[in-house]
Amino acid sequence: GIQVEQSPPDLILQEGANSTLRCNFSDSVNNLQWFHQNPWGQLINLFYIPSGTKQNGRLSATTVATERYSLLYISSSQTTDSGVYFCAVEGGGADGLTFGKGTHLIIQP
Amino acid sequence: DTEVTQTPKHLVMGMTNKKSLKCEQHMGHRAMYWYKQKAKKPPELMFVYSYEKLSINESVPSRFSPECPNSSLLNLHLHALQPEDSALYLCASSQDVARRGQPQHFGDGTRLSIL
Numbered sequence: 001g002i003q004v005e006q007s008p009p010d011l012i013l014q015e016g017a018n019s020t021l022r023c024n025f026s027d028s029v030n031n032l033q034w035f036h037q038n039p040w041g042q043l044i045n046l047f048y049i050p051s052g053t054k055q056n057g058r059l060s061a062t063t064v065a066t067e068r069y070s071l072l073y074i075s076s077s078q079t080t081d082s083g084v085y086f087c088a089v090e091g092g093g094a095d096g097l098t099f100g101k102g103t104h105l106i107i108q109p
Numbered sequence: 110d111t112e113v114t115q116t117p118k119h120l121v122m123g124m125t126n127k128k129s130l131k132c133e134q135h136m137g138h139r140a141m142y143w144y145k146q147k148a149k150k151p152p153e154l155m156f157v158y159s160y161e162k163l164s165i166n167e168s169v170p171s172r173f174s175p176e177c178p179n180s181s182l183l184n185l186h187l188h189a190l191q192p193e194d195s196a197l198y199l200c201a202s203s204q205d206v207a208r209r210g211q212p213q214h215f216g217d218g219t220r221l222s223i224l
Contacts, residue, residue, distance in 0.1 A: 095164065
């Protein structure tokens with residue numbers, strides 16, 4: 001099946017800092033989503049971005065499908081941004097999402 | 110994504126009990142999914158339903174039995190579970206699995222503990 005690798009696995013930043021999270025995938029995809037999982041386990045859908053660039057407030061994402069990677073940018077981090085960020089893809093002829101192992105982000109005040 | 114509703118939010122059960130998890134969506138989606146997430150791990154796909162028919166069963170033990178009574182409702186029946194089945198169970202839906210490339214919308218999950 002399709003492989004998804006996220007980096008870095010852990011990231012600790014001060015409030016106000018910017019960060020870039022990366023997602024590499026091993027096959028062509030027709031769905032790529034970025035999620036934020038909060039400490040209560042809720043998976044918050046940030047972006048549906050199989051290709052191109054999108055922005056939503058302090059967050060933006062870019063997927064370069066031909067090179068099989070996606071980037072999530074977080075600017076002016078806030079403590080509420082803490083949690084695990086997952087990249088998930090659907091592709092390789094299979095249904096259902098395959099998740100990367102996530103980036104655990106801690107924003108310190 | 111609060112458009113997918115899961116009940117109960119928490120469930121504690123013994124290994125001999127029978128219980129069910131429920132998932133409901135009213136977005137007109139025709140594909141629904143069950144995922145299992147162990148602590149500090151990513152979610153993993155268990156089942157996919159497309160037009161109320163089971164299309165994918167990712168080699169899940171028979172003690173987990175899915176059911177899709179209609180296009181809005183998805184159940185997961187549990188029987189004789191093991192302690193290692195303790196996890197967060199997430200339900201998701203998408204417009205149509207046949208037209209791939211549709212975003213999935215997730216419920217808040219049911220946190221299951223097996224005693």
